[in-house]
Amino acid sequence: MNSADLGRRVGVPSTALFTDQYELTMVQAALKAGTAERHSVFEAFTRRLPEGRRYGVVAGIGRVLDAVENFHFDDEILNFLREQDVVDGPTLAWLADYRFSGDIWGYPEGEVYFPGSPILRVEGSFAECVLLETVILSILNHDSAIAAAASRMSAAAGGRGLIEMGARRTHELSAVASARAAYIGGFDTTSDLAAGFRYNIPTVGTSAHAFTLLHDTERDAFRAQVDSLGRGTTLLVDTYDVAEAVRTAVEIAGTELGAVRIDSGDLLLVAHRVRQQLDELGATETKIVVTSDLDEYAIASLAAAPVDAYGVGTQLVTGSGQPTCSMVYKMVARAVSADPAEPLRPVAKKSLSSKSSVGGRKWAARRLDENGVAEAEVIGTGPIPAELAERQLLVELVRGGEVIAREPLDAARERHTAARAGLPMSAMQLSRGEPVIPTEYI
Template sequence: MNTADLGLPVAVPSTALFTDQYELTMLQAALRSGTADRRSVFEVFTRRLPEGRRYGVVGGTGRVLDAVENFRFDETILGFLRERGILDGPTLEWLADYRFRGDIWGYPEGEVYFPGSPVMRIEGTFAEAVVLETVILSILNHDSAVAAAASRMSVAAGDRPLMEMGARRTHELAAVAASRAAYVGGFHTTSDLAAGFRYGIPTVGTSAHAFTLLHDTERDAFTAQVDTLGSGTTLLVDTFDVTEAVRAAVEVAGPELGAVRIDSGDLLLIAHRVRQQLDELGATKTRIVVTSDLDEYAIASLAAAPVDAYGVGTQLVTGSGHPTCSMVYKLVARADSEEPGAPLRPVAKKSMGAKTSLGGRKWAARRPDADGVAEAEVIGTGPVPAELADRQLLVPLVSAGRVVAREPLDAARDRHIAARAALPLSATQLSRGEPVLPTEYV
């Protein structure tokens, strides 16, 4: 869900300057050389997964569609480019009428991917496709990194809810995108109200240590919060002495106290002690929430603890050690002329080392084994084998410049759960390993 679904107005600025200058200087040179209108195919992929990761998660597709739709050069932007002397007059005139009129195909949001997977394919003239490189990569690299971290944390948490709480640990705009990507990856709520407003993600939040310190006693703080938010609220109990705080919390709110939150210390030990104390006080239904610098490994270590929910911040919004997916945007095919029917021919970078790429417009499919479990990511440039025809992964996202694949955010979230469940069981191991599926080229 987004604000359009909620009927709420949101100002959408142009995304045209979310680009690197060389994209526009390439455009200018191509216009001069007469090659700008050659039909071209660009693909987004990564050569490898972050070290130790077994699968990637496609995040940010919906934001890419918004960015492409709002990639417009208004007079203010054109004036900036003119004043800086970045582009000549004819190029500025061309940009004034810019609209992406091509096609975009891609893995749907929430799908998993592997090294070489053509996560997104952009088809159009060279001129209209090349300028989208940076904005598409910046969205997919960030959101997919957060979604992958969220997925791993979701696996570690099992059925216990996850709260995204990382807004203060990243750029204010990145925080909103991170909340969205975390929801796709399996988180349930966010503390970021901008994300709740923009995307309809459920929001949560009660109080911090400052609220306790504001009052003369901890009991006074608890009383004020319960009087305002009701006995079902969550009380923060680690400002001073946890045992005393839990006792005061139950005395103030009664046995129907919603939850207590622990934000420091030995979470495993404290959670067990707090659970025992709550039960002895008759608050048997009061939940325990923990929120102290968690990542997927810390969450997994608490699997046997009486914890009911987790709040995650820094490690989530920074991709749990891998803040980018290293996706690239490469020209893989182009026509030999500007004629509308000119055939495409494969092109590819052939540099030394690991930065080579495979030319040609690609399809991708995921081959299952006899039990229906995925066993390989199959990528090809020729005809699709009959047995893989109904297993293809790329879907149309933009057709002739028109977005055709908008969907509720919950659809991407549900898709990810299903895609992850179709992988071999070893995909959910948190230990370092190779990609759970091999990539086969045919």
């Protein structure tokens, strides 16, 4: 496996300031109190799925590993913290030597999750673990939301092609992360070259309406594109009159025309008309790509249309209405010293509200029914029942501060396909509903 298989981690700056100030002030107070080095366990989980979602998708684990590895305080950052009087001198000295030295376990990327699933478990001293809270949550909340939307769209597409094209609809860096998460969730390609460069995701793209408008006639535009990109290109046919554009496209490119793209109108009706016209012109192998503010519901509504691929932008990179997973990062256990052999005491927030949590270092397993279909997410803090021993979900990601579980992005993509296939069929329904399997605590 070469480095290109894992993605290019080039020019990655320190991630230490991707955090909230109170992480550092907690460290300062704990250092002064003598409790900063107490052995602690934190877990990232969500108390509920976004409204109407039946399962979640774990995405961003690879980016979390990069963030942990690059979480350090260089001189420039330390000077900033000193100038802003964020923390005192002893804390700055401690931060100067910071490198995460603990252990991290988690659900592998692409796996599905449910309410309460301990998606990530971070273990080490209180100080070194608490500093990672914000950056971990910012990555997991964003990437898992995009991957869940992508998974729903992939299920609705039923095997037809999916193109991620949301770069112009979000922040330039979140666009790259979105393309990565969408690929895990089932998208095939991206229009974003930065995502292609960094994560080796296949990239696609041909032309926009501006290219047609640049030329004196649509015929001139099509001719220029075919001369440059070949007959297998995709021609955008809805700038003016669709029927006339399709006729012109086939005249210029011949029956070898790769595809036509439709970006407006009644996509169901127009796609049927274009398919009929292409077939009558002999271009029976020419594909039809549709775009135009699609989401999983619009994709599902086009199931009966002769569409070969969907291009999705805004709705994908905004999580199709659910831009976060509401994951939290909570201390669940601690010792009275820095000794990892010291017994851990379960701790948890106890509240009359819905924000209470379950204490204790947890394991998780997925129980299957007699047909091999998932029937429950089982979470516990004690001994693992023998029948679940082979169904554990958490894997070791970081040991003693060293990342040990990087993998190609395609592995996460394939894992998600398998995990989704192992859920009850009702998981694929787009109608609002409860999580497709219950969470059981034992």
